[in-house]
Amino acid sequence: MQKLSNIHISAPSQRSVFVDVLRGIAIILMIIFHFAYDLTVFAYANYNTNTDLEWRIFRALIVSCFLLAVGMSSYLAYAGGVNVRKLLLGFSKLLIVALLISLSSYFMYPKHWVYFGIIHFIALALPFSILFLGRPVLSVFIAVMMLVGYFCDWLSMQVIWQWSVVHLGIPKHTVDLVSFTPWFALVLLGTVVMHFKLVPELSLNDVTRKIAFLGRHSLLIYVIHQPLLFAGFYLVEILK
Secondary structure (H helix, E strand, C coil): CCCHHHCCCCCCCCCCHHHHHHHHHHHHHHHHHHHHHHHHHCCCCCCCCCCCHHHHHHHHHHHHHHHHHHHHHHHHHHCCCCCHHHHHHHHHHHHHHHHHHHHHHHHHCCCCCCCECHHHHHHHHHHHHHCCCCCHHHHHHHHHHHHHHHHCCCCCCHHHHHHHHHHCCCCCCCCCECCHHHHHHHHHHHHHHHHCCCCCCCCCCHHHHHHHHHHHCHHHHHHHHHHHHHHHHHHHHHHC
């Protein structure tokens, strides 16, 4: 496990086209998911994205793509050493976006606001992932234990969540929740994939270039896509 005392400034790492494309695909799928969710909000459809199996699988696919990309990006950026300024800048951006999401969701859904969604999770997972870079065996072991423990129901965040509902006043139901277990397993597996160079080489063409562009700007797209979708639906309502 990489010791924090060994942190040093390193040269910037090259980007991976595959990681950018993976993140771009995730952002496209996420927009589709939220478009379907908004269709229900504005009474154009009746999708239950929280309980219907197909939508839960679709959401799990989207989250998995994002978190694998987080692990891969962490390895590319910090496996050779940690650029402290870059890490703090990235963490600060994620933290600010997470706070904005919590505040905006509180005003929109006061009984179901987002207190630990995917951006909150990534802000926490990024520095934690650095501790496991260069330790693929340990990473795989912990990832497998997390997944097995979750699906066998002997490792979960349920006790912490129940305590938080009672003592911290967080909502019992939220519109977005990504718990540390089991999802951190995907981040760890992402670092392992990059460690063993299991990522295929992708060449840039008209399609991959456009998708990679979305992946490189995924955080900005994440922030603005729902306000734009809502604005579009409100405009349709006004023009009816």
